[in-house]
Amino acid sequence: MRFSVFLNARSTKPEEDGRLITDLIDHAERAGDLGFSAIFMPDHHFNGYMPVASDSFLLAAYLAARMPEMYFGFSVVSVPLHHPVRFAERINVLDHLTKGKLLVGIGSGTTPEEMIGFAVNYKEASALAEKNLATAEELWAKRMDDPAVVIDNGPYQGRVLQRITPTPYGEHHARLMPVAFRESSARRAAENAWPAFIPAFTPPQIYGTEPLAHVTKHFGNYRRLLDEAGHDQAAIAAALDWTTHTYQCVHIAETDEQAREELEIILKGYQDAVDRENAFNRRAEADDANKKQDVNVNALDDGWIGTWCLYGSPETVIEHLKPYQELGIGNVLCGTTTGPLTEQRLGFANQTLDLLSSKVMPAFA
Structure with a gap:
């Protein structure tokens, strides 16, 4: 089982942005020194959710130069917010910069406030994502003298006459990682022998208090489709190696009691930041085209903690993760910087990295 770090910190005011970027770079390099397998980044806009998430491709390129052995990933790229040409081009560039060690999580986005900033309606996001992905595949496959690729997808228009550059690093473009909610998303991952994100809810x-039941359901469906796709065992093993379950907040301390006490400090800061963001999201949801169906609960609710958090002593965390390893999860993605990245929060984050690497990861090596 692999362990990867998710750089999901928030900034709550403009004067924090620069320091947060520097602190996250230091945190990523610390994770690399401690033996973590990958650094994943979010793709978000406007809301203070990690300032460089506005262009996390840039941060990945910067880190790739400093950490040439590291894998890099996105959790996840909001496909409706990217022109398909720029989406395909940037993935190819980063594929070369990482020497093929790139994992591109893909989804349709979660936040109406972000959508309206790109002239996208929230309720149209899923359809836009599907068509953008289909167009990107056309662009990746296009040779110089093939007919033009015509782009006609809501706010995204264009006509590509030649090929896009650079070509992918390997025989195929970088691996995409769909979220295995819908049958179509799980099938896309399985048929291409790509890894998938396996969620802990439906x-x-x-949110809820039985995450393993949901992970088992979604993973089982993905694994069935992967087996049915007819790949050889090497391709199946490579897909499962990076099939990922994500915890938005991971916190480890020497004892369960200490971990819970510190987790509540972290989640209170996180909830304060979310409350500020929700005020703007409500303004974005002023019309039916941008109304969300799912409404999150308070982060201190047992259901939210049960779905999104992994915490406790190293021994408790090991016991929690054993069933996931037995199920076949290949990569545990750890949100180690959840919430505003205060000095205290950064200390908690580094504590978690140190205890994960020294006491938890060896149990799953």
Whole structure:
């Protein structure tokens, strides 16, 4: 089982942005020194959710130069917010910069406030994502003298006459990682022998206290489709190696009691930041085209903690993760910087990295 770090910190005011970027770079390099397998980044806009998430491709390129052995990933790229040409081009560039060590999570987005900033309606996001992905595949496959690729997808228009550059690093473009909610998304991953994100809930409810039951259901469906796709065992093993379950907040301390006490400090800061963001999201949801169906609960609710958090002593965390390893999860993605990245929060994050690497990861090596 692999362990990867998710750089999901928030900034709550403009004067924090620069320091947060520097602190996250230091945190990523610390994770690399401690033996974590990958650094994943979000793709978000406007809301203070990690300032460089506005262009996390840039951060990945910067880190790739400093950490040439590291894998890099996105959790996840909001496909409706990217022109398909720029989406395909940037993935190819980063594929070369990472020497093929790139994993591109893909989804349709979660936040109406972000959508309206790109002239996208929230309720149209899923259809836009599907068509953008289909167009990107056309662009990746296009040779110089093939007919033009015509782009006609809502706010995204164009006509590509030649090929896009650069070509992918390997024989195929970088691996995409769909979220295995819908049958179509799980099938896309399986048929291409790509890894998938395996969620711990089933919409429209996005929280609960039985995460393993949901992970088992979604992973089982993905694994069935992967087996049915007819790949050889090497391709199946490579897909499962990076099939990922994500914890938005991971916190480890020497004892369960200490971990819970510190987790509540972290989640209170996180909830304060979310409350500020929700005020703007409500303004974005002023019309039916941008109304969300799923509504998150308070982060201190047992259901939210049960779905999104991994915490406790190293021994407790090991016991929690054993069933996931037995199920076949290949990569545990750890949100180690959840919430505003204060000095205290950064200390908690580094504590978690140190205990994960020294006491938890060896149990799953």
